[in-house]
Amino acid sequence: MSSVPVIPRSPAVAALRSPGVARLLVLSLVARAPEAVLALLFLLRARDLGGSYALAGAVSGIAGVGMAVGAPLLGRAIDRIGQPVVLAASVLAASVAMLAAALLPDTTAAWVLLPFALVAGATQPPVAACLRALFGRIVPDPAVRHAALAVEASVQEITFMVGPLVFISLIAAHDPALGLGVAAVVLFAATMAFAAAREPREMPASGVRRTAGDGPLRRASIRALLAITVGLGVMFGAAELAITAAAEDAGNAGAVGLLLAAYCLGSLVAGLTVAHRGPGGGSPERALLRLVLLCTLGHGLLAVAPSLVLLAVGLVLAGAAIAPLFTVVYSLCGQLAEEGTATEAFTWLGSGLYAGAAVGAGLAGLLVNASGPAAAFAAGAVAIGIAGVAVTPFRRVLRPAAAPD
Incomplete structure (x- = not known):
């Protein structure tokens, strides 16, 4: 049979x-x-x-x-x-x-x-x-x-x-x-x-x-993940302001909503694809740095988009690295946070995003006034790139098998 x-x-x-x-x-x-x-x-x-x-x-x-x-x-x-x-x-x-x-x-x-x-x-x-x-x-x-x-x-x-x-x-x-x-x-x-x-x-x-010095940030692994989310926050804050400025410069302020939707769409589709396929092979810290690199390159290309249509296409592509990157960050956080500190560890990542976004929006405002939207897009790309470079020497502490750090 x-x-x-x-x-x-x-x-x-x-x-x-x-x-x-x-x-x-x-x-x-x-x-x-x-x-x-x-x-x-x-x-x-x-x-x-x-x-x-x-x-x-x-x-x-x-x-x-x-x-x-x-x-x-x-x-x-x-x-x-x-x-x-x-x-x-x-x-x-x-x-x-x-x-x-x-x-x-x-x-x-x-x-x-x-x-x-x-x-x-x-x-x-x-x-x-x-x-x-x-x-x-x-x-x-x-x-x-x-x-x-x-x-x-x-x-x-x-x-x-x-x-x-x-x-x-x-x-x-x-x-x-x-x-x-x-x-x-x-x-x-x-x-x-x-x-x-x-x-x-x-x-x-x-x-x-727990006291402030006894929380999840005492672990180098969680501090490394926080650095990534701060970089992401700066990138988001700069990109959102740059998108608005680009639409206004093109004489089509009403396109802001569609451009932001394109940004979200790329992330949504890519994240669901990752969820469907499951985690790939290789170490999670390498996946993290690879996705940071893709974020950097994708957002850097937004600075040279010659039209709103191509900017929308670029936003879909740039957004495609975001949800997969968050997935790796959250997965590592859950594995590496000390028992009894997981919720606080996750909230620190959110705080990093909020703080980074505020800095990114402020920086982008200055750059848009001085040089235009392209400079703001480039600043966002540089921010997440710097975060990746800063974390690279500490990538070993992001290996779940070597969680004590």
Whole structure:
């Protein structure tokens, strides 16, 4: 009797069929959508209250600073006492701050938004970091876990596309206060649903109170991954501003949305392809540096795109390295973080992105004024390239088999 050949199942399908993965992924994406537009929502609300662009920018910036500073503190608390309690407390504080800012009378001075923006940013619940830490527990197979991280890194691009469309274009553009209020309600509902799920409730807590010097950054491997995410943040901040400037210079400011969508599309498709095929052979640290090189080259080529059409094509190609790179970074972080520090380690990577993006946007603004969009694209490429060069001498500490460092 002939045997029926077994057709290997896609690691991505296996990941999504793992208990709880698809459900938690959807909840986390909904919870992350308001965070993706938080700074912009506060900027629009400040303008709505009559604030200048300078003041509105300060309000937006303070929200970003809050997110960068608050996330590791919340991650440390989650590692110590568990996900549900910290997520519930943080989302309550964030939602109240956002609703209070939305309900301020129209006669309120715009500067009053500053403390609300700071609190809302600092208490944004780190749902993404919680999900990645959960994958280490609920997806025991390394190949399937790698696929789960690849799917998560890919579909978060949908959050960056849908969030601005729903909260900004459809709501806040007409009523900034309503946009901020709706975002607060969505954030609260989705985060509470995530926190109430069985998997976060069963995630063990370390019970260990750690000091700043006793956290995940004491490991050289996590510091190396942080350097990569800072470089990525600078690259993102510079690229987004350069895209906007390039569209305006071409006399087609309305093309910004399509160009950003092309950027996200390349990342989405490439990430899902990686998830479907599973992790390739070779060492993960080599894959990391190879993807950093592709990011550098891809973003460098954007500086010489002669038209918006070719820029869109270049953005698809440049974006194709992003989700695969994040997949490797997140996979290594989960493997290399000391037990009981995984959530904080993931939040540090997010803080690196926030901080880098702020630097990248500021630097790109100066370069666009001085030389044009091409210089800003080139600066983003140089930033991620420098991060790769800085990490290369320490690549051995990124080998999971040699995790103690």
